[in-house]
Amino acid sequence: MCSARVSPHFIIRAFQEGADGVLVAGCHIGDCHYLKGNYIAIKRVAILRDLIDFLGISKERLLLEWIAGSEGDKYARVADEFTEKVRSLGPSPIKRIPFREKAVAMVR
Amino acid sequence: MEALKNKVNELLESGGIAGFLGLRNFGSEPFPFLFTRDTAAEVEKITTGAVRYPLSKILIRIAAVYPDAIFGIMCRACDERAIIELFKNTKLRSDKVITIGISCTDDLVQACKCENPQPSNLVSGEAGKKEFDRSDVQKIASMTLEQRFDFWTEQLGKCIKCYGCRNICPVCFCDVCTLEDQPLVKRGEIPPELPSFHLTRAYHMAGRCVDCGLCEEACPVDIPLRTLYRRVRESVKELLDYLPGEERDKVPPIQVLGDGLFEIRD
Structure with missing residues:
Protein backbone atom coordinates (compact mmCIF):
# COMPACT_ATOMS: atom_id res chain seq x y z
CA MET A 1 0.00 0.00 0.00
CA CYS A 2 1.31 3.45 -0.90
CA SER A 3 2.41 5.53 2.10
CA ALA A 4 0.01 8.23 0.86
CA ARG A 5 -2.78 5.79 1.63
CA VAL A 6 -1.83 5.87 5.31
CA SER A 7 -4.46 8.30 6.43
CA PRO A 8 -3.78 10.14 9.69
CA HIS A 9 -6.99 8.48 10.89
CA PHE A 10 -5.31 5.08 10.70
CA ILE A 11 -2.46 6.32 12.88
CA ILE A 12 -4.81 7.99 15.34
CA ARG A 13 -6.91 4.81 15.49
CA ALA A 14 -3.82 2.68 16.17
CA PHE A 15 -2.88 4.89 19.10
CA GLN A 16 -6.44 4.90 20.36
CA GLU A 17 -6.54 1.09 20.32
CA GLY A 18 -3.51 1.13 22.58
CA ALA A 19 -0.51 0.93 20.25
CA ASP A 20 2.65 2.00 22.06
CA GLY A 21 4.25 3.11 18.83
CA VAL A 22 3.38 3.42 15.16
CA LEU A 23 5.89 2.90 12.34
CA VAL A 24 5.00 4.19 8.91
CA ALA A 25 7.31 2.91 6.19
CA GLY A 26 7.27 4.17 2.63
CA CYS A 27 9.29 4.18 -0.54
CA HIS A 28 12.13 6.68 -0.81
CA ILE A 29 11.41 10.15 -2.13
CA GLY A 30 11.84 10.05 -5.89
CA ASP A 31 11.10 6.34 -5.96
CA CYS A 32 7.34 6.60 -5.75
CA HIS A 33 5.37 4.42 -8.14
CA TYR A 34 2.66 7.08 -8.01
CA LEU A 35 5.27 9.84 -8.41
CA LYS A 36 4.52 11.89 -5.31
CA GLY A 37 2.63 9.72 -2.82
CA ASN A 38 5.37 9.85 -0.22
CA TYR A 39 5.48 13.65 -0.32
CA ILE A 40 2.08 13.85 1.32
CA ALA A 41 2.96 11.04 3.75
CA ILE A 42 5.86 12.97 5.22
CA LYS A 43 3.82 16.14 5.62
CA ARG A 44 1.05 14.32 7.41
CA VAL A 45 3.33 12.43 9.75
CA ALA A 46 5.37 15.53 10.58
CA ILE A 47 2.25 17.47 11.59
CA LEU A 48 0.77 14.55 13.49
CA ARG A 49 4.01 14.02 15.42
CA ASP A 50 3.93 17.63 16.61
CA LEU A 51 0.28 17.30 17.47
CA ILE A 52 0.46 14.11 19.54
CA ASP A 53 3.45 15.53 21.38
CA PHE A 54 1.40 18.60 22.32
CA LEU A 55 -1.30 16.29 23.64
CA GLY A 56 1.23 14.45 25.81
CA ILE A 57 2.02 11.43 23.66
CA SER A 58 5.75 11.49 22.88
CA LYS A 59 6.49 12.24 19.23
CA GLU A 60 9.04 9.44 19.36
CA ARG A 61 6.17 6.99 19.37
CA LEU A 62 5.45 7.84 15.73
CA LEU A 63 8.14 7.15 13.18
CA LEU A 64 8.30 7.53 9.42
CA GLU A 65 11.11 5.79 7.57
CA TRP A 66 11.81 5.34 3.90
CA ILE A 67 12.29 1.61 3.28
CA ALA A 68 12.24 0.27 -0.27
CA GLY A 69 10.80 -3.12 -1.15
CA SER A 70 14.32 -4.46 -1.66
CA GLU A 71 15.64 -3.21 1.68
CA GLY A 72 14.72 -6.18 3.85
CA ASP A 73 17.73 -5.70 6.10
CA LYS A 74 16.85 -2.04 6.69
CA TYR A 75 13.28 -3.00 7.50
CA ALA A 76 14.48 -5.49 10.11
CA ARG A 77 16.95 -3.02 11.61
CA VAL A 78 14.45 -0.14 11.75
CA ALA A 79 11.79 -2.38 13.28
CA ASP A 80 14.26 -3.64 15.91
CA GLU A 81 15.50 -0.18 16.79
CA PHE A 82 12.01 1.28 16.92
CA THR A 83 10.79 -1.59 19.12
CA GLU A 84 13.63 -0.92 21.55
CA LYS A 85 12.89 2.81 21.48
CA VAL A 86 9.22 2.27 22.23
CA ARG A 87 10.05 -0.25 24.96
CA SER A 88 12.21 2.37 26.65
CA LEU A 89 9.33 4.85 26.51
CA GLY A 90 7.01 2.42 28.26
CA PRO A 91 3.31 1.79 27.66
CA SER A 92 1.25 4.42 25.86
CA PRO A 93 -0.46 6.88 28.24
CA ILE A 94 -3.73 6.32 26.38
CA LYS A 95 -4.00 2.94 28.07
CA ARG A 96 -4.37 4.55 31.46
CA ILE A 97 -7.37 6.72 30.60
CA PRO A 98 -10.22 5.42 32.73
CA PHE A 99 -12.73 7.34 30.68
CA ARG A 100 -15.26 4.62 29.87
CA GLU A 101 -15.60 3.52 33.47
CA LYS A 102 -15.64 7.12 34.66
CA ALA A 103 -18.31 8.14 32.19
CA VAL A 104 -20.50 5.17 33.05
CA ALA A 105 -20.08 5.89 36.75
CA MET A 106 -21.08 9.52 36.21
CA VAL A 107 -24.25 8.54 34.42
CA ARG A 108 -25.21 6.24 37.26
CA MET B 1 -21.53 52.75 11.03
CA GLY B 125 -13.99 52.07 12.05
CA GLU B 126 -10.28 52.33 12.66
CA ALA B 127 -7.81 49.48 12.60
CA GLY B 128 -7.26 48.15 16.08
CA LYS B 129 -3.95 47.42 17.75
CA LYS B 130 -2.57 43.90 17.89
CA GLU B 131 -2.99 42.06 21.16
CA PHE B 132 -1.25 38.86 20.21
CA ASP B 133 -0.51 36.57 23.11
CA ARG B 134 0.52 32.98 22.75
CA SER B 135 1.24 32.34 26.41
CA ASP B 136 -1.49 29.68 26.42
CA VAL B 137 0.49 27.55 23.97
CA GLN B 138 3.75 28.22 25.75
CA LYS B 139 2.28 27.25 29.10
CA ILE B 140 1.27 23.82 27.85
CA ALA B 141 4.44 23.33 25.79
CA SER B 142 6.53 23.94 28.91
CA MET B 143 4.82 21.12 30.82
CA THR B 144 6.26 17.60 30.90
CA LEU B 145 4.71 15.01 28.60
CA GLU B 146 2.88 13.42 31.48
CA GLN B 147 1.49 16.73 32.75
CA ARG B 148 0.37 17.59 29.23
CA PHE B 149 -1.38 14.29 28.84
CA ASP B 150 -3.18 14.63 32.17
CA PHE B 151 -4.13 18.22 31.36
CA TRP B 152 -5.68 17.30 28.02
CA THR B 153 -7.34 14.16 29.37
CA GLU B 154 -9.08 16.25 31.97
CA GLN B 155 -10.03 19.00 29.50
CA LEU B 156 -11.15 16.76 26.65
CA GLY B 157 -12.93 14.48 29.12
CA LYS B 158 -15.44 17.29 29.66
CA CYS B 159 -16.57 17.06 26.02
CA ILE B 160 -20.27 16.42 25.57
CA LYS B 161 -19.84 15.91 21.82
CA CYS B 162 -22.17 18.75 20.89
CA TYR B 163 -20.17 19.37 17.69
CA GLY B 164 -20.37 23.09 18.46
CA CYS B 165 -16.69 23.60 17.63
CA ARG B 166 -17.17 22.05 14.22
CA ASN B 167 -20.48 23.73 13.53
CA ILE B 168 -19.24 27.23 14.20
CA CYS B 169 -15.84 26.80 12.55
CA PRO B 170 -15.65 29.04 9.46
CA VAL B 171 -13.23 26.66 7.72
CA CYS B 172 -15.18 23.45 8.46
CA PHE B 173 -17.18 23.00 5.29
CA CYS B 174 -17.23 19.30 4.34
CA ASP B 175 -20.55 17.74 3.38
CA VAL B 176 -19.54 14.48 5.03
CA CYS B 177 -17.74 14.82 8.35
CA THR B 178 -15.20 12.33 9.66
CA LEU B 179 -16.42 13.01 13.16
CA GLU B 180 -19.76 11.48 12.26
CA ASP B 181 -18.23 8.49 10.52
CA GLN B 182 -19.51 5.44 12.37
CA PRO B 183 -16.40 3.25 12.19
CA LEU B 184 -14.27 6.06 13.60
CA VAL B 185 -16.62 7.69 16.10
CA LYS B 186 -19.11 5.57 17.98
CA ARG B 187 -22.57 6.99 18.40
CA GLY B 188 -23.96 7.69 21.84
CA GLU B 189 -20.64 7.71 23.60
CA ILE B 190 -19.94 10.64 25.90
CA PRO B 191 -17.25 11.74 26.28
CA PRO B 192 -16.03 10.66 22.86
CA GLU B 193 -12.93 8.50 22.72
CA LEU B 194 -9.98 10.31 24.24
CA PRO B 195 -8.01 11.74 22.65
CA SER B 196 -8.84 10.45 19.14
CA PHE B 197 -11.98 12.53 18.62
CA HIS B 198 -10.24 15.82 19.28
CA LEU B 199 -6.99 14.64 17.76
CA THR B 200 -8.86 13.97 14.53
CA ARG B 201 -10.45 17.38 14.54
CA ALA B 202 -7.17 19.06 15.42
CA TYR B 203 -5.45 17.28 12.54
CA HIS B 204 -8.15 18.49 10.17
CA MET B 205 -7.36 22.04 11.29
CA ALA B 206 -3.83 21.73 9.92
CA GLY B 207 -3.32 24.26 7.16
CA ARG B 208 -6.83 25.57 7.68
CA CYS B 209 -7.23 27.05 11.16
CA VAL B 210 -7.26 30.84 10.95
CA ASP B 211 -7.08 31.29 14.73
CA CYS B 212 -10.42 33.08 15.05
CA GLY B 213 -11.19 31.37 18.35
CA LEU B 214 -14.91 30.88 17.70
CA CYS B 215 -14.57 27.19 18.64
CA GLU B 216 -13.51 28.04 22.14
CA GLU B 217 -16.22 30.69 22.45
CA ALA B 218 -18.84 28.19 21.37
CA CYS B 219 -17.66 25.35 23.61
CA PRO B 220 -20.23 24.90 26.40
CA VAL B 221 -17.73 23.14 28.67
CA ASP B 222 -14.81 25.53 28.14
CA ILE B 223 -12.26 23.20 26.58
CA PRO B 224 -9.24 25.32 25.52
CA LEU B 225 -9.71 24.30 21.89
CA ARG B 226 -8.16 27.42 20.48
CA THR B 227 -4.88 26.60 22.21
CA LEU B 228 -4.91 23.15 20.62
CA TYR B 229 -5.63 24.39 17.11
CA ARG B 230 -3.26 27.29 17.52
CA ARG B 231 -0.48 24.80 18.10
CA VAL B 232 -1.46 23.03 14.85
CA ARG B 233 -1.39 26.35 13.04
CA GLU B 234 2.07 27.03 14.40
CA SER B 235 3.26 23.53 13.45
CA VAL B 236 2.20 24.03 9.87
CA LYS B 237 4.02 27.37 9.80
CA GLU B 238 7.17 25.86 11.28
CA LEU B 239 7.21 22.68 9.20
CA LEU B 240 5.71 23.78 5.89
CA ASP B 241 5.96 27.58 6.05
CA TYR B 242 2.26 28.20 5.53
CA LEU B 243 0.05 30.43 7.63
CA PRO B 244 -3.64 29.89 6.72
CA GLY B 245 -5.54 33.02 5.77
CA GLU B 246 -2.45 35.20 5.53
CA GLU B 247 -1.05 34.10 2.22
CA ARG B 248 -3.45 34.75 -0.63
CA ASP B 249 -1.34 33.34 -3.43
CA LYS B 250 0.21 30.35 -1.74
CA VAL B 251 -1.19 26.86 -2.33
CA PRO B 252 -2.07 25.09 0.95
CA PRO B 253 0.70 22.49 1.34
CA ILE B 254 -1.54 19.78 2.80
CA GLN B 255 -3.79 19.84 -0.24
CA VAL B 256 -1.09 19.17 -2.80
CA LEU B 257 1.30 16.27 -3.03
CA GLY B 258 4.08 18.82 -3.18
CA ASP B 259 7.45 19.28 -4.74
CA GLY B 260 11.02 19.75 -3.62
CA LEU B 261 12.91 17.36 -1.42
CA PHE B 262 11.94 16.41 2.08
CA GLU B 263 14.15 14.99 4.74
CA ILE B 264 12.85 13.26 7.79
CA ARG B 265 13.75 15.43 10.74
CA ASP B 266 13.30 15.17 14.41
Missing part, protein backbone atom coordinates in the same frame (compact mmCIF):
# COMPACT_ATOMS: atom_id res chain seq x y z
CA GLU B 2 -22.63 55.50 8.60
CA ALA B 3 -19.75 54.64 6.31
CA LEU B 4 -20.85 51.02 6.29
CA LYS B 5 -24.50 51.94 5.54
CA ASN B 6 -23.45 54.25 2.73
CA LYS B 7 -21.16 51.66 1.21
CA VAL B 8 -23.85 48.96 1.32
CA ASN B 9 -26.47 51.28 -0.16
CA GLU B 10 -24.10 52.39 -2.85
CA LEU B 11 -23.22 48.82 -3.85
CA LEU B 12 -26.85 47.70 -3.82
CA GLU B 13 -28.05 50.64 -5.88
CA SER B 14 -25.29 50.38 -8.45
CA GLY B 15 -25.99 46.67 -8.84
CA GLY B 16 -22.42 45.88 -7.89
CA ILE B 17 -23.71 43.24 -5.53
CA ALA B 18 -26.90 41.18 -5.47
CA GLY B 19 -26.94 41.18 -1.70
CA PHE B 20 -24.99 42.09 1.36
CA LEU B 21 -24.62 39.59 4.17
CA GLY B 22 -24.26 41.39 7.45
CA LEU B 23 -25.87 41.80 10.83
CA ARG B 24 -29.17 43.55 11.48
CA ASN B 25 -30.66 44.48 14.81
CA PHE B 26 -33.77 42.57 15.77
CA GLY B 27 -34.83 44.45 18.88
CA SER B 28 -31.53 44.84 20.66
CA GLU B 29 -29.97 41.63 19.35
CA PRO B 30 -27.90 41.45 16.19
CA PHE B 31 -28.70 38.62 13.80
CA PRO B 32 -27.35 37.70 10.35
CA PHE B 33 -29.35 39.26 7.54
CA LEU B 34 -29.08 39.31 3.77
CA PHE B 35 -29.69 42.88 2.60
CA THR B 36 -30.92 43.05 -0.99
CA ARG B 37 -32.42 45.78 -3.16
CA ASP B 38 -35.88 44.68 -2.04
CA THR B 39 -34.94 45.04 1.59
CA ALA B 40 -32.78 48.15 1.19
CA ALA B 41 -34.88 49.96 3.81
CA GLU B 42 -33.49 47.56 6.40
CA VAL B 43 -29.97 48.88 5.87
CA GLU B 44 -30.86 51.53 8.48
CA LYS B 45 -30.85 48.78 11.10
CA ILE B 46 -27.45 47.45 10.10
CA THR B 47 -25.07 46.83 12.94
CA THR B 48 -21.59 45.46 13.42
CA GLY B 49 -22.52 43.90 16.73
CA ALA B 50 -20.36 43.53 19.78
CA VAL B 51 -19.88 39.83 19.16
CA ARG B 52 -18.64 37.82 16.21
CA TYR B 53 -20.61 35.62 13.89
CA PRO B 54 -19.27 33.21 11.23
CA LEU B 55 -21.05 34.91 8.33
CA SER B 56 -18.77 33.28 5.77
CA LYS B 57 -20.32 29.95 6.67
CA ILE B 58 -23.76 31.27 5.77
CA LEU B 59 -22.40 32.76 2.56
CA ILE B 60 -21.23 29.31 1.41
CA ARG B 61 -24.86 28.16 1.44
CA ILE B 62 -26.18 31.26 -0.28
CA ALA B 63 -23.44 31.16 -2.92
CA ALA B 64 -24.21 27.51 -3.63
CA VAL B 65 -27.79 28.46 -4.55
CA TYR B 66 -26.82 31.59 -6.53
CA PRO B 67 -23.45 30.67 -8.05
CA ASP B 68 -23.45 33.57 -10.53
CA ALA B 69 -24.41 36.36 -8.15
CA ILE B 70 -21.90 38.66 -6.49
CA PHE B 71 -22.35 39.11 -2.75
CA GLY B 72 -20.90 41.56 -0.30
CA ILE B 73 -20.07 40.35 3.16
CA MET B 74 -19.26 42.16 6.37
CA CYS B 75 -15.95 40.89 7.56
CA ARG B 76 -13.60 41.31 10.43
CA ALA B 77 -9.96 40.38 10.01
CA CYS B 78 -10.60 36.82 11.19
CA ASP B 79 -13.54 36.47 8.77
CA GLU B 80 -11.31 37.64 5.98
CA ARG B 81 -8.67 35.02 6.79
CA ALA B 82 -11.40 32.38 6.72
CA ILE B 83 -12.76 33.67 3.41
CA ILE B 84 -9.28 33.46 1.88
CA GLU B 85 -9.10 29.80 2.90
CA LEU B 86 -12.60 29.21 1.51
CA PHE B 87 -11.46 30.68 -1.83
CA LYS B 88 -8.59 28.22 -1.89
CA ASN B 89 -10.90 25.34 -1.08
CA THR B 90 -13.26 26.43 -3.87
CA LYS B 91 -16.17 26.91 -1.48
CA LEU B 92 -16.42 30.57 -2.48
CA ARG B 93 -15.22 32.33 -5.60
CA SER B 94 -12.99 35.35 -5.20
CA ASP B 95 -14.62 37.11 -8.18
CA LYS B 96 -18.07 36.66 -6.62
CA VAL B 97 -17.37 37.99 -3.14
CA ILE B 98 -16.74 41.58 -2.10
CA THR B 99 -15.45 41.87 1.44
CA ILE B 100 -16.40 44.94 3.40
CA GLY B 101 -14.02 45.22 6.29
CA ILE B 102 -14.97 46.48 9.71
CA SER B 103 -12.69 47.05 12.64
CA CYS B 104 -13.12 45.37 16.00
CA THR B 105 -13.52 47.34 19.20
CA ASP B 106 -10.50 47.44 21.48
CA ASP B 107 -12.40 45.31 23.99
CA LEU B 108 -13.04 42.64 21.41
CA VAL B 109 -9.45 42.66 20.16
CA GLN B 110 -8.27 42.25 23.71
CA ALA B 111 -10.75 39.50 24.50
CA CYS B 112 -9.71 37.63 21.34
CA LYS B 113 -5.99 38.22 21.81
CA CYS B 114 -6.11 38.82 18.09
CA GLU B 115 -2.88 38.40 16.14
CA ASN B 116 -3.98 40.67 13.31
CA PRO B 117 -7.22 42.67 13.74
CA GLN B 118 -6.88 44.60 10.47
CA PRO B 119 -8.96 43.55 7.47
CA SER B 120 -7.64 44.67 4.08
CA ASN B 121 -10.70 46.53 2.80
CA LEU B 122 -11.54 48.58 5.87
CA VAL B 123 -14.77 50.55 5.43
CA SER B 124 -15.96 51.17 8.96
